Amino acid sequence: MASYNVRWGIMATGGIATTFVRDLLTDPKVRGASDVSHTIVAVASSSSASRAEEFIVDKAIPRPCAAYGSYEELVADSSVDVIYVATPHSHHFQNSMLALEAGKHVLCEKAFTVNAAQAKILCETAKKKNLFLMEAVWTRYFPLSVQVRDLIKQGAIGEVLRVIADNSTGDDVEKIWGTAHRMVNKDLAGGALLDLGIYSLTWVFQTLYHTLPVTQRKPPSAISAHITPYHLTGADEATTILLSFPTTTPSNSTHPGESQAVAMTHLRVATDPGEDNSAGPAVRIQGTKGEIQVDGPVWRPERYRVISKKTGDSEASGIKEVHCSFPGNGHGMYWEADEVARCLRDGKLESESMPWEESIVIMEVMDEARRQGGLTYPESIESTSYPLKL
Numbered sequence: 001m002a003s004y005n006v007r008w009g010i011m012a013t014g015g016i017a018t019t020f021v022r023d024l025l026t027d028p029k030v031r032g033a034s035d036v037s038h039t040i041v042a043v044a045s046s047s048s049a050s051r052a053e054e055f056i057v058d059k060a061i062p063r064p065c066a067a068y069g070s071y072e073e074l075v076a077d078s079s080v081d082v083i084y085v086a087t088p089h090s091h092h093f094q095n096s097m098l099a100l101e102a103g104k105h106v107l108c109e110k111a112f113t114v115n116a117a118q119a120k121i122l123c124e125t126a127k128k129k130n131l132f133l134m135e136a137v138w139t140r141y142f143p144l145s146v147q148v149r150d151l152i153k154q155g156a157i158g159e160v161l162r163v164i165a166d167n168s169t170g171d172d173v174e175k176i177w178g179t180a181h182r183m184v185n186k187d188l189a190g191g192a193l194l195d196l197g198i199y200s201l202t203w204v205f206q207t208l209y210h211t212l213p214v215t216q217r218k219p220p221s222a223i224s225a226h227i228t229p230y231h232l233t234g235a236d237e238a239t240t241i242l243l244s245f246p247t248t249t250p251s252n253s254t255h256p257g258e259s260q261a262v263a264m265t266h267l268r269v270a271t272d273p274g275e276d277n278s279a280g281p282a283v284r285i286q287g288t289k290g291e292i293q294v295d296g297p298v299w300r301p302e303r304y305r306v307i308s309k310k311t312g313d314s315e316a317s318g319i320k321e322v323h324c325s326f327p328g329n330g331h332g333m334y335w336e337a338d339e340v341a342r343c344l345r346d347g348k349l350e351s352e353s354m355p356w357e358e359s360i361v362i363m364e365v366m367d368e369a370r371r372q373g374g375l376t377y378p379e380s381i382e383s384t385s386y387p388l389k390l
């Protein structure tokens with residue numbers, strides 16, 4: 001049977017666009033996907049058409065592939081099915097709206113938008129226009145993430161009562177990021193939370209929230225956050241969020257009916273200051289019957305352990321370690337691209353693994369963390385007006 005082919009338009013030519021395109025160009029068969037395939041039909045750069053052309057040549061994208069010097073031209077191309085939005089956070093709302101209004105499906109990089117209000121408008125627009133829309137939280141589509149979620153759903157570690165997730169890089173911040181880079185630049189909605197903390201929240205949500213049936217998922221009942229601003233720009237260099245989730249504990253249970261989580265991110269200290277997880281796991285998912293530990297980095301983990309609780313004096317606790325590979329030497333972004341293809345093939349507007357509602361709840365958590373920590377961005381990039389020239 002012929003595979004379902006998706007025709008991609010790439011919006012922006014920066015770092016992640018490069019990584020995504022490499023994965024799109026990897027033969028799907030190496031990862032055992034014979035039902036879908038990908039073609040890159042157009043690339044746009046907001047700088048110039050020659051920059052887009054240079055990107056096509058440099059990444060060896062097969063011809064024909066159009067090179068555009070504006071995002072407007074890209075979304076007007078009738079040969080494009082879906083736009084991959086690979087611009088800074090500040091621009092996600094305007095760029096995704098541009099694509100949706102032009103009738104294109106959208107895969108938009110994380111963090112979805114600057115705030116939840118913008119995310120809601122994107123989802124409403126996609127629904128109204130009958131278009132697919134997804135936040136590109138690629139980690140959710142790794143076989144490792146799917147396995148961990150399945151283990152939790154099967155009850156392998158009992159009821160999950162606490163999750164601790166850290167995504168911290170330990171950078172020499174002034175030297176590496178300065179003031180202009182998108183990591184710390186408030187004009188580009190920079191900062192640790194939106195760029196890196198989103199992964200800590202991803203692990204909290206995909207283990208404590210997403211593993212429940214849709215009708216039983218409840219947003220956190222309490223959020224407490226602390227933010228440390230970067231002295232040169234005011235963007236956050238460190239954010240820690242404590243969350244409480246109501247659980248669906250059966251009435252005969254002795255448990256409190258609440259699960260707790262800690263989501264952390266820091267630019268100056270590292271999850272793993274040494275090598276090979278010398279500091280221990282980046283994610284601990286703690287249940288009544290044991291624990292799952294995921295080694296970092298949390299955005300691209302390769303290894304996890306399932307540790308069953310020691311029940312008696314004579315019994316040893318069981319530890320099972322699992323390694324997950326990236327076929328074809330890929331980065332791992334192809335799994336989310338395959339998901340987009342399958343959703344388009346099946347006429348779905350959203351992905352079950354990263355539903356709109358969950359993206360919005362996570363944005364609401366980040367809004368609340370920023371409110372408590374006093375972190376605001378310039379009015380224009382927090383705005384829900386469209387179109388707006390940024």
Ligand SMILES: NC(=O)C1=CN([C@@H]2O[C@H](COP(=O)(O)OP(=O)(O)OC[C@H]3O[C@@H](n4cnc5c(N)ncnc54)[C@H](OP(=O)(O)O)[C@@H]3O)[C@@H](O)[C@H]2O)C=CC1
Nearest residue numbers: 012013014015016017045046047086087088089109110111
């Ligand atoms: N999933 C993942 O693993 C990763 C995701 N990301 C996410 O991808 C997005 C982009 O990050 P990354 O690729 O590292 O960023 P880069 O700075 O490398 O690239 C961003 C690109 O966006 C375009 N752009 C449009 N307007 C602006 C503007 N005002 N300022 C700067 N760039 C602009 C530019 O492309 P052009 O000139 O061609 O239009 C630029 O090259 C972010 O949302 C980030 O969080 C980033 C890294 C990893």
Ligand SMILES: O=C1OC[C@@H](O)[C@H](O)[C@H]1O
Nearest residue numbers: 016110183195196199299
């Ligand atoms: O999404 C990301 O994952 C990898 C990090 O290096 C990067 O800063 C971030 O944007």
